[in-house]
Amino acid sequence: MSGTLQNMQIIPLDYYIFFCSALFAIGVVGVLVKRNALVIFMSIELMLNSANLLLAAFSAYRNDPAGQIFVFFIMVVAAAEVAIGLALLVMIYRSTHTIDINVLNKLKW
Amino acid sequence: MKAIVALSILAVLVMFFGVRKKKVVLLPLIFVGLFVAMFLNIREWGTSVHYFNEMFIADNFSIAFSAILILIGILIFMFANIYYKGVERPLEDIYALILFAIIGGIVMASFGNLILFFVGLETLSISFYILAGSKKFDIASNEAAMKYFLTGSFATGFLLFGIALVYGASGSFNLEAINAYVVSAKEGVPMLFLTGMLLILIGMSFKIAAVPFHFWSPDVYTGSPTLITAFMTTAGKVASVAAFYRLISIAFVSLHTEVVTTLTVLSVATILVGNLSAVYQDNLKRMFAYSGVAQSGYILMALIVLGPKSAGILLFFVLSYVIATITAFAVLMLIREERGTFFIPAFRGLARNNPVEAFAMAIAMMSLAGIPPLAGFMAKYNLFVLTAEGGYTWLVVVAVVGSMISIYFYFKPIMASYFSEGEPQHKIESSINFKFNIILCTVLMIVLGFLPKLIINLL
Numbered sequence: 001m002s003g004t005l006q007n008m009q010i011i012p013l014d015y016y017i018f019f020c021s022a023l024f025a026i027g028v029v030g031v032l033v034k035r036n037a038l039v040i041f042m043s044i045e046l047m048l049n050s051a052n053l054l055l056a057a058f059s060a061y062r063n064d065p066a067g068q069i070f071v072f073f074i075m076v077v078a079a080a081e082v083a084i085g086l087a088l089l090v091m092i093y094r095s096t097h098t099i100d101i102n103v104l105n106k107l108k109w
Numbered sequence: 110m111k112a113i114v115a116l117s118i119l120a121v122l123v124m125f126f127g128v129r130k131k132k133v134v135l136l137p138l139i140f141v142g143l144f145v146a147m148f149l150n151i152r153e154w155g156t157s158v159h160y161f162n163e164m165f166i167a168d169n170f171s172i173a174f175s176a177i178l179i180l181i182g183i184l185i186f187m188f189a190n191i192y193y194k195g196v197e198r199p200l201e202d203i204y205a206l207i208l209f210a211i212i213g214g215i216v217m218a219s220f221g222n223l224i225l226f227f228v229g230l231e232t233l234s235i236s237f238y239i240l241a242g243s244k245k246f247d248i249a250s251n252e253a254a255m256k257y258f259l260t261g262s263f264a265t266g267f268l269l270f271g272i273a274l275v276y277g278a279s280g281s282f283n284l285e286a287i288n289a290y291v292v293s294a295k296e297g298v299p300m301l302f303l304t305g306m307l308l309i310l311i312g313m314s315f316k317i318a319a320v321p322f323h324f325w326s327p328d329v330y331t332g333s334p335t336l337i338t339a340f341m342t343t344a345g346k347v348a349s350v351a352a353f354y355r356l357i358s359i360a361f362v363s364l365h366t367e368v369v370t371t372l373t374v375l376s377v378a379t380i381l382v383g384n385l386s387a388v389y390q391d392n393l394k395r396m397f398a399y400s401g402v403a404q405s406g407y408i409l410m411a412l413i414v415l416g417p418k419s420a421g422i423l424l425f426f427v428l429s430y431v432i433a434t435i436t437a438f439a440v441l442m443l444i445r446e447e448r449g450t451f452f453i454p455a456f457r458g459l460a461r462n463n464p465v466e467a468f469a470m471a472i473a474m475m476s477l478a479g480i481p482p483l484a485g486f487m488a489k490y491n492l493f494v495l496t497a498e499g500g501y502t503w504l505v506v507v508a509v510v511g512s513m514i515s516i517y518f519y520f521k522p523i524m525a526s527y528f529s530e531g532e533p534q535h536k537i538e539s540s541i542n543f544k545f546n547i548i549l550c551t552v553l554m555i556v557l558g559f560l561p562k563l564i565i566n567l568l
Contacts, residue, residue, distance in 0.1 A: 017277070017301070024270050031263050040259060047266030051273045058277040066282055067273075070224050074269060077231045081265075084238050085258050091242065091251045101259070104252045107328040 008060040016057035023050035037092075037099045041085050048078045110160055110167050110219075112150035112175055113212055115142060120208035127201020135199060139186050139208070147179045163283055164222045170568055171219035173424050174351040177431060178214040178344060182207065184435045185340045187546045192336040192442055203243050207340060210236035214348030218355070223272050223282040226352060230268070230316070233348055234261050237341055241333040253332025260315065260325035268312030274305025275360075284359040291363040298364065306361060310371055313356070316349040319409060320378040323402045327386075330398035335445060338394060339438035342401045343431045350408050350427060354420065357412050365415060372413050373504065379406030380511035387518045393441055394451045396518055397434065400477060403515060404430055407508060410492055414499030421565035422491045428564060429476060429484035429557060436473040436550040439543070440466050447537045455534070459526035462536035467526040469547040476554050478519035479512050484557035491565060 023046055030043025052071045059067025089099060096103045119142030126134055150172055157168040185207065193200055209232060216229025238261065242254025276282060278301040279290035291298055311322065318326040330338045361368055383403030390396035411423040441451065443466060448455040460467040476485035489512065493505045557564070 020270075020273075024266070027266065028263075031259070037255070037259075044259075044262045044266060047263075048269060051266070051269035054270070054273040055276060058273065058280075062280050064280060066224075067276055070227075070272075070276075070282065073224055073228060077227070077235075080235055081231070081258075081262055084235055085262070088238070088242055088251065088255050088258055091245060092255055095246075095248050095251060101255070104255055106249055106252055107256075107332050 005060050005063075008057065013057065013061050016054065020050045020054040020057070023047075023053070035100050035102055037089050037101050040101065041082060041089075045078060045082070048074060110158070110165060111153065112146040112179065113215055115146040115149055116179075116208055116212050116215075119143070119146070120205045120212070123208065124201050124205045127199040127205070130199060132199040135201060135204060136186060136190055139204060140183070142208075143179055143183050143186070147176060147183075150175050150179060159221065163285070164225045165216070165219055166221040167219055170355070170420055171215075171351070173567055174218035174347060174427075175215040177347050177424070177428055178211050178218070180428075181340065181344050181347065181431055181435070182211045184432070184546075184550070185336065188336060188339075188435075188439045188442065188543075191439075191540065191543050192334075194446075203240065203337075206236045206240050206243075210240070210340070210344060214344050214351075217348040218351035220352070220355065221284055223276070223284070226356075227269070227272065229348075230352065231265070233345065234265070234316075237261070237345060240337045241329060241341065243337060244334045249332040250334060251332075253329045256325055256332075257329040264312045264315030264322070267308050267315070271305045271308025271310075271312060274301050274308065276305075278302035278305065284355070287360040288363055291361070303364075303367070306364065306368070307371070309356065310368070313349065313353045314375055317346060317353060317405045317408070318402050319375045319405050320382040320402065323379070323383070323405075326402055327395050327398040330401070331392065331395045335394065335438060335442045338397075339435050339442075342397065342438075343434055346401065346405065346408075347427050347431065350405075350423065354412060354423060358415055358420075362415070369413055372409055373501075376406050376409035376413060376504065377507050379403065379409060380508055381406075384511045384514040384518075388514060390518070391453055392451045393453065393522065396521075397437065397441075400515065400519070401434070403511060404477075406511070407489065407492060410496045410501075410504060410508060413504070414496050414501060416495070416499065418495055418565070421568040422488070422495055424568055425484075425557075425561055425564040426488040426492055429488040429554070432550055432553050432557070433473040433476040433485055436469055436547065436554070437477070439547060439550070440470040440473070443537060443539055443543065448534065453521050453525050456522045456525035457529045457534055459534075459537075462534070463539065465544050465547060466537070466539065469551045470526065471523045472551050472554055474519040474523055476558075478516045480516075482555075482558045484554045484561070487558050487561035491561060 027043045027047035031040050034040055052074055055067040055071050093099055153167050154172055159166050213229050213232030220226040238258045241257045242250055244250035278299050279287045315322040380403055383399050383406055387396050387399035411419045444455050445451055476483040479486045479489040497505045
């Protein structure tokens with residue numbers, strides 16, 4: 001376990017921050033640009049996982065387990081969220097026979 | 110803390126009895142459970158206990174906001190059997206999810222650690238996603254749930270990344286420790302921390318539906334089942350506001366000068382856009398969504414002038430908003446049931462045939478608009494005085510202009526029910542039960558208007 005910690009610390013912390021910010025940005029762009037609900041789910045997962053990775057990196061650098069514990073909470077919640085999201089998607093697919101979110105235009109001002 | 114335990118047991122029991130098809134015991138059980146939870150909650154008053162290594166803090170602030178959340182539960186369940194009148198199913202899933210959402214809200218009002226904040230927020234949000242889509246075969250409800258889910262989890266992503274950055278800079282999730290870090294940072298806090306704080310603010314703005322992060326709220330609130338909309342607007346707002354206040358008043362209090370600029374822009378934009386958009390709505394449900402957006406703007410004012418009195422005023426403001434909104438939605442629910450529409454003409458001649466309902470609606474609307482001597486007026490008055498004392502006179506001017514605009518659209522249903530020309534619609538039969546609940550809420554609104562100091566001085 002201590003080996004993992006040292007391996008993580010070989011890479012400078014800045015690299016982790018840049019990498020996670022890039023992942024996060026890709027996720028945000030994916031949510032905003034894509035029209036397929038499944039791809040949007042994946043992009044949201046990417047956003048959450050970039051936060052996970054960042055927390056794990058900070059936690060390794062600070063020798064503080066709290067960050068890694070938070071990662072577990074995020075994983076559990078992300079799993080629950082995806083379960084709900086896929087259930088909603090199934091309901092929508094049943095009534096519209098598509099997963100393109102452009103069909104969701106019944107409610108607008 | 111004991112309230113959470115009681116509510117969790119209650120929710121599991123509700124699911125159990127639902128599976129056993131014991132429909133008659135469900136609502137009485139829920140009421141008993143909610144009153145027990147309320148009692149357990151209030152009994153902890155004044156004892157400020159810290160649980161689980163500072164994770165959960167039951168101070169007076171959290172107890173007061175938890176009490177409002179449980180009150181929302183009681184009010185919503187009072188109208189539940191009327192809304193779900195013709196349904197044969199025991200509906201245990203919906204009831205249990207409402208209770209779980211309340212638990213999430215209580216956690217959000219009492220966290221002392223960002224981990225618990227996240228868990229509470231997600232308990233609330235995930236329950237809301239399902240509840241929004243609980244009218245399974247209605248495409249509008251499906252659409253509302255999907256939109257809420259996508260925007261909600263998008264906001265969660267921002268919030269989490271912000272929390273990760275704040276943790277990276279400060280090395281702790283504990284609110285007090287984060288504040289201690291900010292105070293001790295000699296050569297200014299690093300960019301990492303400020304970016305994280307900004308991302309957390311964005312995430313929270315999504316949750317309280319502040320402009321420009323409000324675009325989901327009209328669609329979601331229009332598409333969801335009416336009773337659930339009433340629950341989501343009130344419980345979601347109370348919990349998010351409590352969490353926002355806790356974050357800003359504990360973790361970021363030393364950076365308040367930096368936070369204020371962002372919050373002021375949000376507040377002004379929210380008040381103006383919320384009220385101006387509501388003017389153009391003929392669908393009352395949608396109008397309430399925009400009015401909820403505008404009310405978030407007023408609530409942000411209390412966060413801008415953070416002081417010893419702002420928590421109490423926030424509490425009173427939220428309480429008056431909750432009671433008025435639930436009353437209005439209850440009347441709206443009845444009218445939708447009978448006339449099949451949420452549009453203003455459905456209210457034509459309501460005063461002649463259903464004086465009680467029309468009066469309750471009028472009082473609720475006037476309270477939301479801020480007409481003296483109702484609860485809504487006292488809440489707004491105290492909030493504006495607080496803001497002016499804090500040196501933000503121009504912000505008060507904006508808020509007063511916003512309130513003046515809001516009078517126009519809040520008076521639309523009142524005008525339709527009392528002064529409309531033409532043939533009034535037929536009488537709506539409502540049960541004694543419904544009338545009693547409505548009168549109770551109306552009395553509460555009027556009485557609270559005379560006793561604002563009682564609530565404000567609690568905190």
